[in-house]
Amino acid sequence: MNAMTIAHMAGVLTSAIQAADRLELDALKGPALADMDLDRIRDIKRDCSTCISLLDLHQPARPARKGATMSDRQFQESKRIALARQGWHCLRCGRNLHDTSVWPGRSGHHRQLRRRADPAVRDLPCNIVELCGSGTTGCHGWAHAHPAEAERFGYIIPSWRAPLSVPIRDWNGDWWWLLDDGTAQRLTQIEIIEWQSTWKEES
Numbered sequence: 001m002n003a004m005t006i007a008h009m010a011g012v013l014t015s016a017i018q019a020a021d022r023l024e025l026d027a028l029k030g031p032a033l034a035d036m037d038l039d040r041i042r043d044i045k046r047d048c049s050t051c052i053s054l055l056d057l058h059q060p061a062r063p064a065r066k067g068a069t070m071s072d073r074q075f076q077e078s079k080r081i082a083l084a085r086q087g088w089h090c091l092r093c094g095r096n097l098h099d100t101s102v103w104p105g106r107s108g109h110h111r112q113l114r115r116r117a118d119p120a121v122r123d124l125p126c127n128i129v130e131l132c133g134s135g136t137t138g139c140h141g142w143a144h145a146h147p148a149e150a151e152r153f154g155y156i157i158p159s160w161r162a163p164l165s166v167p168i169r170d171w172n173g174d175w176w177w178l179l180d181d182g183t184a185q186r187l188t189q190i191e192i193i194e195w196q197s198t199w200k201e202e203s
């Protein structure tokens with residue numbers, strides 16, 4: 001398979017996951033689908049993600065580009081900013097993240113998923129939070145395994161929303177706007193109510 005074919009197939013699979021995301025969200029909001037259907041939707045998503053990972057393994061290695069290196073540097077910097085912003089707590093469960101040797105450790109999570117995010121905001125502090133665990137364990141694993149619930153609390157952002165416009169709920173139940181400069185601003189009660197009604201209308 002050449003790189004074009006791989007990229008095309010990954011695109012098709014990503015669209016399938018996005019379609020399944022929407023179905024799952026609809027199913028969770030109304031009694032339209034039975035539990036069995038919900039399980040099948042989640043199976044499809046899991047299978048698509050597995051295929052994308054397998055396709056990635058077959059991507060020919062690209063020569064290092066300046067942009068890629070800068071993006072990685074920005075990601076590292078944003079993770080550092082996120083840790084300080086969160087006071088070294090897992091944003092979702094509040095677990096202390098100082099000691100990485102304590103299970104399940106910690107990792108940087110892209111709210112708008114790395115693969116789908118606009119490269120201009122992908123690695124900025126407004127799109128990065130630190131969670132306990134890895135992509136499959138702890139709260140980081142939870143976010144990827146429960147996209148609909150994660151989306152409701154701002155841990156996953158669909159590609160059509162801007163990360164700056166989506167607040168996130170922390171372990172205390174407080175909601176925050178994550179700003180471009182790496183700081184966070186707590187939502188007022190009115191803003192929370194407004195956000196939740198916007199979310200219901202648009203989702």
Ligand SMILES: [Zn+2]
Pocket residue numbers: 090091092093094095131132133138139140
């Ligand atoms: Zn956690």
